[in-house]
Amino acid sequence: MKNTIKAILGATILGLAASAASVASADTLSDVKAKGFLQCGVNTGLAGFAAPDDKGEWKGFDVDFCRAVAAAIFGDPTKVKFTPTNAKERFTALQSGEIDLLARNTTWTLNRDTALGFNFVGVNYFDGQGFMINAKKLPGVTSALQLSGASVCVQSGTTTELNLADYFKANNLEYNPVVFEKLEEANAAYDSGRCDAYTTDQSGLYAIRLTLASPDDHIVLPEIISKEPLAPAVRQGDDKWFDVVKWTFNALVLSEELGITQANVDEMKNSKNPDIQRVLGTEAGTKLGTDLGLENDWVVNIIKGVGNYGEIFDRNIGAGSPLKIARGLNALWTKGGLQYAMPIR
Amino acid sequence: MSHTEFYARDEMAGDERPPAAEQGIVAWLRKNLFASIPDTILTVVGLIIIAMVLPSVIGWAFINAQWTGTDRSYCATVAQGGIQPEGWSGACWAFVGAKFQQFMFGQYPIDQRWRVMLTGIMFVALLVPMLIPTAPRKLLNAILLFGVFPVVAFVLLVGGVFGLQYVETARWGGLMVTLVLSVVGIAVSLPLGILLALGRRSKLPVIKLFSVIFIETIRGVPLVTVLFMASVMFPLFLPAGMTFDKFLRALVGVALFASAYMAEVVRGGLQAIPKGQYEGAASLGLSYWQTTGLVVLPQALKLVIPGIVNTFIGLFKDTSLVTIIGMFDLLGIVRQNFSDTNWASPQTPISGLVFAGFIFWLFCFGMSRYSIYMEHRLDTGHKR
Numbered sequence A: 001m002k003n004t005i006k007a008i009l010g011a012t013i014l015g016l017a018a019s020a021a022s023v024a025s026a027d028t029l030s031d032v033k034a035k036g037f038l039q040c041g042v043n044t045g046l047a048g049f050a051a052p053d054d055k056g057e058w059k060g061f062d063v064d065f066c067r068a069v070a071a072a073i074f075g076d077p078t079k080v081k082f083t084p085t086n087a088k089e090r091f092t093a094l095q096s097g098e099i100d101l102l103a104r105n106t107t108w109t110l111n112r113d114t115a116l117g118f119n120f121v122g123v124n125y126f127d128g129q130g131f132m133i134n135a136k137k138l139p140g141v142t143s144a145l146q147l148s149g150a151s152v153c154v155q156s157g158t159t160t161e162l163n164l165a166d167y168f169k170a171n172n173l174e175y176n177p178v179v180f181e182k183l184e185e186a187n188a189a190y191d192s193g194r195c196d197a198y199t200t201d202q203s204g205l206y207a208i209r210l211t212l213a214s215p216d217d218h219i220v221l222p223e224i225i226s227k228e229p230l231a232p233a234v235r236q237g238d239d240k241w242f243d244v245v246k247w248t249f250n251a252l253v254l255s256e257e258l259g260i261t262q263a264n265v266d267e268m269k270n271s272k273n274p275d276i277q278r279v280l281g282t283e284a285g286t287k288l289g290t291d292l293g294l295e296n297d298w299v300v301n302i303i304k305g306v307g308n309y310g311e312i313f314d315r316n317i318g319a320g321s322p323l324k325i326a327r328g329l330n331a332l333w334t335k336g337g338l339q340y341a342m343p344i345r
Numbered sequence B: 001m002s003h004t005e006f007y008a009r010d011e012m013a014g015d016e017r018p019p020a021a022e023q024g025i026v027a028w029l030r031k032n033l034f035a036s037i038p039d040t041i042l043t044v045v046g047l048i049i050i051a052m053v054l055p056s057v058i059g060w061a062f063i064n065a066q067w068t069g070t071d072r073s074y075c076a077t078v079a080q081g082g083i084q085p086e087g088w089s090g091a092c093w094a095f096v097g098a099k100f101q102q103f104m105f106g107q108y109p110i111d112q113r114w115r116v117m118l119t120g121i122m123f124v125a126l127l128v129p130m131l132i133p134t135a136p137r138k139l140l141n142a143i144l145l146f147g148v149f150p151v152v153a154f155v156l157l158v159g160g161v162f163g164l165q166y167v168e169t170a171r172w173g174g175l176m177v178t179l180v181l182s183v184v185g186i187a188v189s190l191p192l193g194i195l196l197a198l199g200r201r202s203k204l205p206v207i208k209l210f211s212v213i214f215i216e217t218i219r220g221v222p223l224v225t226v227l228f229m230a231s232v233m234f235p236l237f238l239p240a241g242m243t244f245d246k247f248l249r250a251l252v253g254v255a256l257f258a259s260a261y262m263a264e265v266v267r268g269g270l271q272a273i274p275k276g277q278y279e280g281a282a283s284l285g286l287s288y289w290q291t292t293g294l295v296v297l298p299q300a301l302k303l304v305i306p307g308i309v310n311t312f313i314g315l316f317k318d319t320s321l322v323t324i325i326g327m328f329d330l331l332g333i334v335r336q337n338f339s340d341t342n343w344a345s346p347q348t349p350i351s352g353l354v355f356a357g358f359i360f361w362l363f364c365f366g367m368s369r370y371s372i373y374m375e376h377r378l379d380t381g382h383k384r
Helices: A002-025 A028-035 A061-074 A089-095 A110-114 A159-170 A183-191 A202-209 A239-258 A274-280 A288-292 A298-306 A309-316 B024-032 B037-063 B093-105 B110-131 B138-158 B175-200 B205-219 B223-237 B246-271 B275-283 B288-303 B305-325 B330-339 B348-378
Strands: A038-043 A080-085 A118-120 A125-134 A150-155 A175-180 A197-201 A218-220 A226-230 A233-235
Touching (some): A028 A061, A038 A089, A061 A080, A061 A239, A080 A089, A089 B223, A125 A159, A125 A202, A150 A159, A159 A175, A159 A226, A175 A183, A197 A202, A239 A298, A239 A309, A274 A298, B093 B348, B110 B138, B110 B175, B175 B246, B175 B305, B175 B330, B223 B246, B275 B288, B305 B348
Parallel strands (some): A038 A080
Antiparallel strands (some): A125 A197
């Protein structure tokens, strides 16, 4: 009897292990093509990155990346279904195959790349933890190093809290953390003056500034105390799918470098510039798209669907949005930033 | 001969009017608000608090509120990048207005929302006569409500048959999710809870053991854990490609959780029934099920109406916890929309939360009033 139970248990565990392996080695591109849509994991709600608009449609920087991948595969940016995932669920959702792609402001770390079994396709947003202070309340403070003895509002349960502790310890400064469970609570406490400073990712600080009573009084300090390279991720072990997503990202940045926009992409197809011809698949006898498992005009579809990297940035989080985040590190390498696309040739 | 007249009054004299000090508003005030010195002090303090709070609440919620608008600028002051004057503070009902459909239906396809509306109307049309004791044809009504309606509602909401577009549950949200979760939870937990309570008091060891283990396991674990297991752990145990709908998993989790609590509430009622009732039923020759159905349960359930409704109300509010597994009930979708930069302003979060609170209050208050009505109606044997 005992042996029977053991045998059943053993078989179950083996079965589970085998099924986990089969998820990892599946041909995601064929699966996605077969089911006719891309299943994309996004944030449950992060200003500028993934949020529903008035009609309930998903909008945002990460959302547009999902749409770009859908456009590359299907020529149609609407063939994507979004799965809102929270910080804890996101990895299981990708591992279990519930989603094909995770575009959810996820920091690229070694642990996630190895132990969790993901592949990160490239940094689509260079973020970093920063500080915001009320310049009227603390006149003369221009650097986080002057924040000795300050009380700092922070959300609990994130790496933000740990980075904060590390930074103040490393610089031998005293501080009082005021920890909140919910974002709105932290915002309200900071706005009412309970803390001298607020810390979270810089992209988040800009979003929070929108909800403050007098936003112009608040400044974001220049120090970045942690590197948060946000990158879309796919499951490890499916190189073909990894390539599709990785090159979609490169195509977005490269199009900005080459000046291909949503408005002029049709005109650009007649361009004599060999670089542009290669990217848009108008070069004679090109196989660049089909080698990826896509159509040769895949980049045309991406740009027609969502625009280039710069346009996506501007529309969702940059100058064309209420957030008005400066390009900063996310400017092209030719303009003093870090966004650098691998050549498509 | 003298003539004596008798006067016999053949009707009662009318009541005298009470003294002026004992009637009307003045008397009511004296009796209820100024009966003693401590009462008077409390009344005055209460009035002062109301006078301090009420004007600003009314001012915020109605007078200064922004009722219409298309983006954040309508709910932000000039310094915040909007159109309102400096120092303005009012509710941003424009945000609630713009997002109202989403708060009700989530991301259910816009051209398919009539299906949700129709389901809701059918539910109300069947539930209301069920709740009114004098309405006729209870049996037919019950068959329609508990037998036919769930099937129709499932077909209407999910679709995929009869030419109805398939709507995956990931797109459900808002009040719709709150109501589906709580209605199914309530409908499942009451019968299941009664069975578990009877099982726990059963003399059959296997049934008793099973009931005790089920109840104590589920009650010993927070709902968050149950939902989390259902959403995060469960898929890892399933073979690849085999997925159960996340909403269904949450629904089962919520229903089982509520059943365990309901079982203990009902058990409390069962224990309050005197032994004489069982013996009386037995001496009449009633079987176990007859005793239970005709004698014990009607009395036991009547006793625990407040406890049952308390569990219902708790369940209704607990559905908000599904937010942690990436599903959006009313509160979840309101909070999710705070991240829409198009509407981010200092007044947006508080307006949204007040709205969500008001909707929750409406439903809970309704349930609580109905339970009080039922208690009074059924209060036949214990009037004091």
